[in-house]
Amino acid sequence: MCLAVPARIVEIDKQMATVEIGGSRREASLVLLPDASMGDYVLLHAGFAISRIDEAEALETLRLFRAMLGEGNVAEDD
Amino acid sequence: MTDAGRLAFLDEFRSGPQTRGLLEELVAGNSVPLKVMEVCGTHTMAISRHGIRQAVPEELTLISGPGCPVCVTANADIDAFIELALLPDVIATTFGDMLRVPGTRMGLAEARGQGARVQVVYSTLDALKIARENPDRSVVFFGVGFETTAPTVAAALLEARQTGVDNFFVQSVHKVVPPALEALSSAPELAVDAYLCPGHVTAIIGPEAYAPVASRYGIPCVVTGFEPADILQGLIMLSRQKAEGRSQVEVQYTRGVRAGGNPAALALMEHVFEPCDAAWRGLGTIPGSGLAISEEFAAHDALRRFPVDVSYSREPRGCICGAILTGQKTPRDCGLFGGACVPEHPVGPCMVSSEGTCAAYYQYES
Numbered sequence: 452m453c454l455a456v457p458a459r460i461v462e463i464d465k466q467m468a469t470v471e472i473g474g475s476r477r478e479a480s481l482v483l484l485p486d487a488s489m490g491d492y493v494l495l496h497a498g499f500a501i502s503r504i505d506e507a508e509a510l511e512t513l514r515l516f517r518a519m520l521g522e523g524n525v526a527e528d529d
Numbered sequence: 530m531t532d533a534g535r536l537a538f539l540d541e542f543r544s545g546p547q548t549r550g551l552l553e554e555l556v557a558g559n560s561v562p563l564k565v566m567e568v569c570g571t572h573t574m575a576i577s578r579h580g581i582r583q584a585v586p587e588e589l590t591l592i593s594g595p596g597c598p599v600c601v602t603a604n605a606d607i608d609a610f611i612e613l614a615l616l617p618d619v620i621a622t623t624f625g626d627m628l629r630v631p632g633t634r635m636g637l638a639e640a641r642g643q644g645a646r647v648q649v650v651y652s653t654l655d656a657l658k659i660a661r662e663n664p665d666r667s668v669v670f671f672g673v674g675f676e677t678t679a680p681t682v683a684a685a686l687l688e689a690r691q692t693g694v695d696n697f698f699v700q701s702v703h704k705v706v707p708p709a710l711e712a713l714s715s716a717p718e719l720a721v722d723a724y725l726c727p728g729h730v731t732a733i734i735g736p737e738a739y740a741p742v743a744s745r746y747g748i749p750c751v752v753t754g755f756e757p758a759d760i761l762q763g764l765i766m767l768s769r770q771k772a773e774g775r776s777q778v779e780v781q782y783t784r785g786v787r788a789g790g791n792p793a794a795l796a797l798m799e800h801v802f803e804p805c806d807a808a809w810r811g812l813g814t815i816p817g818s819g820l821a822i823s824e825e826f827a828a829h830d831a832l833r834r835f836p837v838d839v840s841y842s843r844e845p846r847g848c849i850c851g852a853i854l855t856g857q858k859t860p861r862d863c864g865l866f867g868g869a870c871v872p873e874h875p876v877g878p879c880m881v882s883s884e885g886t887c888a889a890y891y892q893y894e895s
């Protein structure tokens with residue numbers, strides 16, 4: 452029930468947004484995330500955006516994974 | 530960066546090489562016995578689905594906790610909602626997970642057979658819409674869930690009041706996670722060494738909420754995401770803490786969780802709800818672990834508007850969901866598992882919910 456899926460905001464109309472998940476679009480409320488903006492990746496739970504997905508943090512986590520895997524070429528940005 | 534490229538970075542958390550490498554790291558770095566409780570039902574499902582329980586080194590035991598909201602809901606609360614659904618002129622609205630959960634006398638699906646109007650909704654805003662479209666009916670939403678879900682219910686209640694949807698009611702059995710973790714931590718028979726903490730609950734409440742558990746009980750907590758690579762990294766972080774003698778709150782799921790959580794969601798919850806004692810299946814009544822509808826929103830409180838009698842309620846016979854939800858037993862310890870109790874004919878809620886431990890084991894580990 453605490454399942455939330457990543458979605459990207461493609462349109463905002465006041466407190467409602469259109470988000471894209473995979474190939475499909477749906478409505479999402481921004482009441483719980485009032486400062487979300489166009490293009491943001493958000494976590495969508497039961498029709499509400501509940502948190503922004505921080506791209507820099509996501510890339511940093513992936514960088515740590517790669518460092519653990521001992522890959523010599525640890526990219527800072529890809 | 531192209532759009533496709535932007536999506537790819539999220540896919541990488543699921544990728545095979547990533548996962549295998551982290552698993553090797555976990556095997557290499559983990560020689561101390563460690564009993565880790567995955568608190569969240571979504572973690573339980575992911576761990577079962579990806580075979581993580583079997584793949585991790587044998588020093589590491591993964592047990593499931595009380596993190597399936599449907600499962601921890603006491604039968605008296607489920608029975609009350611079914612009674613509400615059976616009232617004339619009521620439309621009962623709920624998330625789909627609740628539909629096949631057995632109550633003492635019947636489940637919602639059987640109540641439908643007796644004429645109850647039950648509608649499954651994806652969002653609380655859908656329930657509110659049903660109320661707007663049916664002004665001559667009372668629309669009751671079953672507010673089940675933790676801090677991830679409670680703000681969405683609070684938002685619907687606030688909108689109902691602001692826009693005068695007087696026929697929208699909520700039965701709130703919402704629960705909050707930190708008091709349950711404290712109750713579990715103080716039970717000596719459980720002896721959990723470390724907690725894999727729920728990523729999405731923490732996106733709302735913030736990682737600071739677990740500080741008392743980590744400091745008072747000396748139990749490491751790592752807030753973790755839900756992809757296989759996230760879970761393995763969370764486990765690595767927990768075993769490192771243990772090996773180094775630390776017990777801190779750390780965040781693996783940094784892409785979704787910020788310090789302080791989600792202030793807008795917390796403010797809304799505080800406005801609409803107030804803390805109350807709540808009965809958890811398996812854990813009993815835990816002080817301050819529930820969210821009741823505040824005085825200000827009392828007109829939308831389903832049980833104040835329609836009091837029902839559920840003195841007949843009892844827990845399902847032979848079902849050990851309670852012991853499973855506290856990590857003391859696993860589904861295989863239940864005599865009904867896979868025989869009298871299967872997803873098509875569930876005896877207890879843990880076999881029904883998409884986050885239930887018995888359902889996870891039945892689907893992926895039996």
Ligand code: SF4
Nearest residue numbers: 848849863870877887
């Ligand atoms: S297998 Fe069924 S009866 Fe046994 S604990 Fe799980 S839900 Fe309860």
